[in-house]
Amino acid sequence: MSIIRDESLWESGKRKIDWVRHNMPLLNGLEERFIKEKPFEGLKVALSVHLEAKTAYLCKVLAAGGAQMYVTGSNPLSTQDDVAAALVHDGLNVFAWHGATDEEYHSHISEVVKIGPNIIIDDGGDLVNIIHNEYKELIPQVIGGCEETTTGIIRLMAMNRDKALRFPMVLVNNARCKHLFDNRYGTGQSVWDGINRTTNLIVAGKNVVVAGYGWCGKGVAMRAKGLGARVIVTEIDPVKAAEAVMDGFRVMKMTEAAKTGDIFVTVTGCKDVICEDSFANMKDGAILCNAGHFDCEVDVAGLDRIAKKKFLARNNIDGYTLEDGRTLYVIGEGRLVNLAAGDGHPAEIMDMSFAIQALSALYLAQHRNESHEPGDMVIGVPESVDEEVAREKLRHWGYEIDTLTEEQERYLNSWNVE
Incomplete structure (x- = not known):
C-alpha cells in the first residue's frame, strides 16, 4: 500500500539512488551485513526523514535487514516524487509527495503511524508527536525510535522532562559523527548549494x-x-x-x-x-x-x-x-533551504549520519526487552557506534590512526602516576 504522486517516475529515482549508493560505502557495508543477519526480521519500521535519494538508500538498507518499511517525508518541499516512486517500485510502502498541503502532509504521517510501528526513525519529531497525541493505543508495541535532528531532540527532551515520552528514543543528532560532520560540513555546504543554485x-x-x-x-x-x-x-x-x-x-x-x-x-x-x-x-x-527544521x-x-x-x-x-x-x-x-531548494547534504556526509541511524535502530532491536522508566526515555548513541562509524570512514578514505599501548592505557586510567 502506498500513496505517491506518480509511480511511472521510478527510473529517474532509481538513477539517483544508484548514484548515492556508489558514494555511501558505510551503508554499503551495513547492507551486506544486514542481508546476512536479518536483524529487523518481522519488525515494522516507520520512517519520516527528508525523502530524497540518500534517505531512500537508508530505507533499502533497513529493508535488506528484514524490516517492513513504511516511509514518509519530513517536509513537503523536500520530497522527490521520482525517488518515492523508485521505493514503491522496489516494494516499499511510501506515503508522500512533493508540495503536499498541511492536510495532506498530516495524512501521510498518519498513514505511516497507523500501521503500528515497532521502530520509529524520525526527523523533527512529527511521528513521535502524532503517535503520542492521536494513536496512543499503538504505543505499547513501539520498541523505540531514533531522532535525526536538533529540533526533534528539543521536543524529545521536553517530553522526557514532563514524563510524557512513552518509549525510548536514541538521540542520533547528539552523536559526535552526526553533529560534528552532518551539522557543520553537511549543512554548511548544502545551504549554500541551495541558495546559489536558486538565486544565481x-x-x-x-x-x-x-x-x-x-x-x-x-x-x-x-x-x-x-x-x-x-x-x-x-x-x-x-x-x-x-x-x-x-x-x-x-x-x-x-x-x-x-x-x-x-x-x-x-x-x-x-x-x-x-x-x-x-x-x-x-x-x-x-x-x-x-x-x-520548521518553517x-x-x-x-x-x-x-x-x-x-x-x-x-x-x-x-x-x-x-x-x-x-x-x-x-x-x-x-x-522551509529548509538546503532541501526545499536543493538536494540536501552531500552523500558522503549522510553516509555517516545514516550509518549511525541504522546502527541505532539495530541497537534498539537488540535491546528490545530492556525497560525504561518515565523521565528516563532518552538514550545517547553508544560510544562504540560513534567510533565504529569514524574508523570505517577513515578506512575508506585510506587513513590509519594510532592506538594506545597497554602502558598508555594504565597511565591514563591511574590517579597515582609516577
Whole structure:
C-alpha cells in the first residue's frame, strides 16, 4: 500500500539512488551485513526523514535487514516524487509527495503511524508527536525510535522532562559523527548549494547574516566566509556569541544586522527569529532563507501580512513588496533551504549520519526487552557506534590512526602516576 504522486517516475529515482549508493560505502557495508543477519526480521519500521535519494538508500538498507518499511517525508518541499516512486517500485510502502498541503502532509504521517510501528526513525519529531497525541493505543508495541535532528531532540527532551515520552528514543543528532560532520560540513555546504543554485547570484562581497551559532550555524558561517562574504552572527547564547567573535565574525542583534544584511540564513530551531521589526530595517532586495527544521524561523506569514504585493520572482523565490516600495525575497517558502531548494547534504556526509541511524535502530532491536522508566526515555548513541562509524570512514578514505599501548592505557586510567 502506498500513496505517491506518480509511480511511472521510478527510473529517474532509481538513477539517483544508484548514484548515492556508489558514494555511501558505510551503508554499503551495513547492507551486506544486514542481508546476512536479518536483524529487523518481522519488525515494522516507520520512517519520516527528508525523502530524497540518500534517505531512500537508508530505507533499502533497513529493508535488506528484514524490516517492513513504511516511509514518509519530513517536509513537503523536500520530497522527490521520482525517488518515492523508485521505493514503491522496489516494494516499499511510501506515503508522500512533493508540495503536499498541511492536510495532506498530516495524512501521510498518519498513514505511516497507523500501521503500528515497532521502530520509529524520525526527523523533527512529527511521528513521535502524532503517535503520542492521536494513536496512543499503538504505543505499547513501539520498541523505540531514533531522532535525526536538533529540533526533534528539543521536543524529545521536553517530553522526557514532563514524563510524557512513552518509549525510548536514541538521540542520533547528539552523536559526535552526526553533529560534528552532518551539522557543520553537511549543512554548511548544502545551504549554500541551495541558495546559489536558486538565486544565481554571487556571495562574495555581500553581507551575510547567520542567525544561530550552533554546529549548523558554524558551518553556514564558515562556508559564507569561504565564498568571500562579510559574515554577521546573531545569537542569544553569550558563550556562542563570544566564540563567533573569536572566529572572526561580527556579532550584533538581529534588528541591527537587518540594516546591513544582503542574505539572511536562520539556523536556530526557534520561532520568530526574523520578524516584522527586522523586516522594517532591511535593504531593498534582501534575501531571506531558513536552514532550521520548521518553517517558523522567518515569519513569512507576518511578511505576507504587511506586504502590498506578493509575486513569484524566480522559481522557488517569492518576492514581497512593502508599502514603502522595498522588496524582500524569501527562498523556498521559508522551509529548509538546503532541501526545499536543493538536494540536501552531500552523500558522503549522510553516509555517516545514516550509518549511525541504522546502527541505532539495530541497537534498539537488540535491546528490545530492556525497560525504561518515565523521565528516563532518552538514550545517547553508544560510544562504540560513534567510533565504529569514524574508523570505517577513515578506512575508506585510506587513513590509519594510532592506538594506545597497554602502558598508555594504565597511565591514563591511574590517579597515582609516577
